[in-house]
Amino acid sequence: MTELVVSNVQKWLGGLQILKGASFTAQRGSIVALLGASGSGKTTLLRCIAGLEQPEIGQIVIGGKTVLDGEKKLALPPEQRNIGLVFQSYALWPHRTVKENVGYGLKLRGVTQADIEKRVQAILERMGLGHLSDRFPSQLSGGQQQRVAICRALVYEPRVLLLDEPLSNLDAKLREEARYWIRKLILDLEICAILVTHDQSEALAAADNILLLQDGRIVQQGGPQEIYSNPNSFYSADFLGANNIVKAKVKSINGRSAVIGGDNWSLDGTVRDASGVNPSDDARAVIRVEQISVSDQPEAGGLEMNLDDSIYLGDRWEYRLRRGDFVAKAHGARQLATGTVWARIPSESVWVFSAGQR
Numbered sequence: 001m002t003e004l005v006v007s008n009v010q011k012w013l014g015g016l017q018i019l020k021g022a023s024f025t026a027q028r029g030s031i032v033a034l035l036g037a038s039g040s041g042k043t044t045l046l047r048c049i050a051g052l053e054q055p056e057i058g059q060i061v062i063g064g065k066t067v068l069d070g071e072k073k074l075a076l077p078p079e080q081r082n083i084g085l086v087f088q089s090y091a092l093w094p095h096r097t098v099k100e101n102v103g104y105g106l107k108l109r110g111v112t113q114a115d116i117e118k119r120v121q122a123i124l125e126r127m128g129l130g131h132l133s134d135r136f137p138s139q140l141s142g143g144q145q146q147r148v149a150i151c152r153a154l155v156y157e158p159r160v161l162l163l164d165e166p167l168s169n170l171d172a173k174l175r176e177e178a179r180y181w182i183r184k185l186i187l188d189l190e191i192c193a194i195l196v197t198h199d200q201s202e203a204l205a206a207a208d209n210i211l212l213l214q215d216g217r218i219v220q221q222g223g224p225q226e227i228y229s230n231p232n233s234f235y236s237a238d239f240l241g242a243n244n245i246v247k248a249k250v251k252s253i254n255g256r257s258a259v260i261g262g263d264n265w266s267l268d269g270t271v272r273d274a275s276g277v278n279p280s281d282d283a284r285a286v287i288r289v290e291q292i293s294v295s296d297q298p299e300a301g302g303l304e305m306n307l308d309d310s311i312y313l314g315d316r317w318e319y320r321l322r323r324g325d326f327v328a329k330a331h332g333a334r335q336l337a338t339g340t341v342w343a344r345i346p347s348e349s350v351w352v353f354s355a356g357q358r
Ligand SMILES: Nc1ncnc2c1ncn2[C@@H]1O[C@H](COP(=O)(O)OP(=O)(O)OP(=O)(O)O)[C@@H](O)[C@H]1O
Pocket: 013, 014, 016, 018, 036, 037, 038, 039, 040, 041, 042, 043, 044, 045, 198
């Protein structure tokens, strides 16, 4: 069931158009990640959904209720939108206990004390915080504070939970755990969550659907696997994954197959630029690091390269490869001696874009 509909949202700030027509829908029991480079408009879009910014153009419908209509000059305040909000900083009140932090908004809305206590205790128990209800935020770890912030948003029983970089203040281990339990929580509660993040692994692991933003536009949307393996632009290809970016000349084109090359090397690739590329164009190829396999034995179809160095990364080795002006990284399970090696790079993994595409 569709919980959130965002249609053609456009927003100007300080005389600049920050959002240039964002449209998407989000379903109950799913997580949508807003992913994109710094300044691409993720937070502004989230704030528009929350009612903290008023877009000049567009419509937003939450749970079947229109909360924004630019044309009709309708803009409901945040408290009438049936949303929960969690900020990066958690924004807990330092002089209120955990249960006061979680229940305060209900008190402002005139909910009876008995009902507040029941609802607050229920959500704290659910998040494993029941025993901490009388503590102050300063007496909690970062991870516990983050859970309290999420409890405070969930206690309203919102239809849509809006999360602005909620994991960025946690250390790497806690962050990985939090991705997992936040996802489970949203699915269990059967609500819908919008997650702003600049961290691709967070979006890939937690979201059902990823919206990739660039300069105030949603330039690609899809499931994590789709967006990772089927990018529609250089920006999308480059934004996700660990990549080799290769500058080259287009030597020949045959349909979507291309031969690219440079100083003393050439590679078969696949054109992924929607506008196409032409022979002798300047091109950029994106090759995911995991798509290159390296052998110290001659391999049919392998590109002979020089291994400049093998670097130990703990769980694997990183190879630094070079041939003329083609420089690349690859991974493997064991250390290889420097010198001549053979790199196998499938042509469907050499994604060719025009050098001019942004
Ligand atoms: N109040 C404002 N006045 C003018 N420009 C603003 C204002 N708020 C944000 N911007 C600009 O809007 C653009 C989008 O900002 P936004 O915070 O939405 O991006 P973001 O994708 O969330 O970035 P980040 O990942 O760095 O938080 C930026 O260029 C920013 O400078």
